[in-house]
Amino acid sequence: MVAYFSWSGNTQQVANWISDKTGGELFRIIPEVEYTEDDVFDRAQDELNNGTRPPLSSHIDQEVMEQYDVIFVGFPIWWYDLPMPVWSFLEEYDLSGKTIIPFFTHNGSSSGASSISTVAELCPDSTVLTDDYFTYSGNNVDEAESAEDKLSLKERSLITVVALLSQGLTDTSFVHHLESAKANGITKSEIAEIITHAAFYAGWPKAWAAFRLAKDIWKEDANEADEKTAYEKSMLFPIGQPNDTFAQYFVGQSYLAPVSKEQVGIFNVTFEPGCRNNWHIHHAEKGGGQILVCVAGRGFYQEWGKTPICMTAGDVVNIPAGVKHWHGAAPDSWFSHLVVEVPGENTHTEWCEPVSNEDYANIK
Secondary structure, eight states: OEEEOOSSSHHHHHHHHHHHHHOOOEEEOOBSSOOOTTTHHHHHHHHHHHTOOOOBSOOOOHHHHTTOSEEEEEEEOBTTBOOHHHHHHHHHSOOTTOEEEEEEEESSOTTOTTHHHHHHHHOTTSEEOSSSOEEEEOSOTTTSOOHHHHSOHHHHHHHHHHHHHHTTOOSHHHHHHHHHHHHTTOOHHHHHHHHHHHHHHHOHHHHHHHHHHHHHHTOOOSOOOSHHHHHHHTSSSOOOEEOGGGGGGEESOEEEEEEEOSSSOEEEEEEOTTOEEOOEEEEOSEEOOEEEEEEEEEEEEEETTSOOEEEETTOEEEEOTTOEEEEEEOTTSOEEEEEEEOOEESOEEEEOOOOOHHHHHTOO
């Protein structure tokens, strides 16, 4: 759904464009007493200063609202914050578990001032995309360029892919939009980062469906020169560079490719056949640990005193802080997994002894 509050018409224009591109149903947030040119500035400021939630004349049945998983919420920036009618809208409904994607128009506050954090505060049980909001500049509807003109083809493709992925619409039409994204300049590494980031909001099952389709579309046509090149072309994520910094803690050759260094660190670690890291422990006074997400090949994960777990594409392992473990490739297969670093306090890794050749050889 695309819910929006618009006074001058700019935000409505953007909302129409998003609805057209995503197929989202439009809903206009309308106060019972609409703003006029004579009172809009003083009234908006008074409402914000006094915390006044104006009653709305437009409403949605809660049963209907429950059908939406993703809601775009649009508004103009008024007095460096969210207009109070949008407060009324967000507080009227139970939006728990939904993904909220803000977009706003402005006349100078391109960062949204306090508006994005306000949305997050009003929707504490929702997933608010506080880093992936959309912003558009314009003074009034007559002078503003259309949203089509303000966004590049690449940006439009990014919005469309994320919106469809969030709704789980990874069908043949999604393939078409992925092909358009590639044609519009989104690279293989960029689509990998986009889908990975969206997975934390939309869920990994939806993301895996997108990964499988994207892998085929960004597949290179060049002749496969060697085994490593062939393997790299079989997955969406890059292999990266030799993992020389941590080579002393690995048996065999591994590779490291940063996927995202913002918010939480996400890296793609690739193991050649037979390669594995030493036993090790991620320590933290609070929080910490890692999440492993296998993206290609076949490998193993084992905790101290437990049976090894076989991992293939799509498998996820949560590693709490303080657990001794190792992971690596099977003897006859390359293996790649994303490492998601869970934030914690005073974190560090303790490297221990290598996995013995005998124990490794006995893994079934």
